[in-house]
Amino acid sequence: MSNRQVFEALVLPHLDAAYNLARWLLRSEQAAEDAVQEASMRAFRYIDSLHGDDARPWLLGIVRNTCFTMLERTRSQAEWIEFDDAEFEAALLQAPQHGADPVLRLQQQRTRLQVDAAIRALAPPLREVIVLREFEDLDYAQIAKIAAVPIGTVMSRLARARGKLRAALSSITLDE
Numbered sequence: 001m002s003n004r005q006v007f008e009a010l011v012l013p014h015l016d017a018a019y020n021l022a023r024w025l026l027r028s029e030q031a032a033e034d035a036v037q038e039a040s041m042r043a044f045r046y047i048d049s050l051h052g053d054d055a056r057p058w059l060l061g062i063v064r065n066t067c068f069t070m071l072e073r074t075r076s077q078a079e080w081i082e083f084d085d086a087e088f089e090a091a092l093l094q095a096p097q098h099g100a101d102p103v104l105r106l107q108q109q110r111t112r113l114q115v116d117a118a119i120r121a122l123a124p125p126l127r128e129v130i131v132l133r134e135f136e137d138l139d140y141a142q143i144a145k146i147a148a149v150p151i152g153t154v155m156s157r158l159a160r161a162r163g164k165l166r167a168a169l170s171s172i173t174l175d176e
Contacts, residue, residue: 022039
């Protein structure tokens with residue numbers, strides 16, 4: 001099989017997961033598209049370094065590295081440390097307060113926006129592990145490989161991220 005065929009068969013099926021991770025890490029659809037495009041070009045260029053048939057963690061690792069490189073270019077390291085309360089509050093204010101939708105749908109949409117805002121407000125290393133574990137359903141070993149950190153660090157980051165999310169979302173009730 002040619003490199004192109006290998007790339008198409010093993011990597012292309014995971015572009016949605018790649019975009020999802022990039023969108024959460026970069027908090028921008030346009031930046032996520034750029035990151036996935038750049039990561040895809042890197043993946044194609046280095047397809048020979050893929051060992052085995054599980055290209056998903058390999059591709060997500062490339063996407064992750066691309067996103068963090070982009071973040072480093074645009075943000076200072078200080079912004080990565082803490083929960084962004086201002087962004088969380090701003091996103092809550094943008095949640096729809098009324099509309100033509102049925103009440104239940106509106107409540108679900110409002111809750112979803114609050115959860116999304118809380119996740120976006122996490123520092124990128126914490127946001128990364130939440131997205132990979134909860135949205136992409138990867139196990140700790142796969143996340144550790146993607147993030148290039150020990151499994152214990154993955155577990156620690158997940159615990160911190162979940163704690164920050166729990167604290168940020170403790171004020172909302174799901175049956176409002």
